Amino acid sequence: MKEKGIEVEFQPDIKATFLRLLPLRSISRCWGYMTSMEIPVWLRPVIYKAWARAFHSNLEEAGLPLDKYATLKDFFVRTLKEGSRPIDVDPQCLVSPVDGTVLRFGELKGAGAMIEQVKGFSYSVFSLLGASPFLPTTADGDVQEKLNESTTNTEKNKKSWWRVSLASPKVWDPKSSCPKRGLFYCVVYLKPGDYHRIHSPADWNILVRRHFSGRLYPLNERATRTIRNLYIENER
Incomplete structure (x- = not known):
């Protein structure tokens, strides 16, 4: 390495x-x-x-x-x-939906938001997930406006998909009663020996499901640092 x-x-x-x-x-x-x-x-x-x-x-x-x-x-x-x-009941804790190792995490900002695969190479959220009205593909100001609108929609529909994808990712500041709002990502790798079931930390409804055909590369650490566009080329 x-x-x-x-x-x-x-x-x-x-x-x-x-x-x-x-x-x-x-x-x-x-x-x-x-x-x-x-x-x-x-x-x-x-x-x-x-x-x-x-x-x-x-x-x-x-x-x-x-x-x-x-x-x-x-x-x-x-x-x-x-x-x-056991689930940590602290409201300031982020509960992982899976067993695994956190490889990358960060905030998606502005047009053409990028996720870092490894240092020196990144891929766009658009290329991973395709076009979506829920992703920050416009200016930062427009993204914040969309987030504000999604919060309003959440109040109208407590079980809507918006609640999970846009309203839930928050970073709480213990010194402030006003949370920071934004769209965040976290890449978690499940090893072959890990527990492989997925659990949801929130109530939500599936509105859209997508399938992208592609290759079947391994997702281990070596592959992550040696294969360009690993997650983009793989079937998902």
Whole structure:
């Protein structure tokens, strides 16, 4: 890894080029078939313990005994024991919807808002999510006006999508009763050994769902710093 201070820099290498030549979609289909195959009961603890050692999974948190997971896919999306993830009740805390490692976070500002993949390379929110009236693709003043309008809409409809996407991202100042309003992002990476279920920290309704076809590159740390437009090129 090449670092300058504590910032990871973009550094393409030959392995990134090699990944482009692999039949990743065919490999993914084969892996999906293998993970859906039922494993003999006596062999399940052996396989899952080996997986846990390889990817640092905490088996003590698993909601069921290991021999109850019929397939590797079932084990991969396992639930946790009650109380494994206590939620901080502090109103100034931001609750993560997933287990994982925070790679990047920041505020989206102005026209052509950008998200930094690694130091030295960024990608636009528009290229990741496509055109959306909820994204700051206009001037800062217009963005703030849209945020103010969304707050009004939130009061009218407590369960609207606006409440989550625009009104919820706030940074609270303990010294002030007026929160700072804006649109923020956070990139969280889930490792293979992490708990893979997603939980919502708020009530919300889905209004729009999108699918972007693309490649199936790995999303690990090495890929993030060596493949340009990783999140843009990947299927999502």
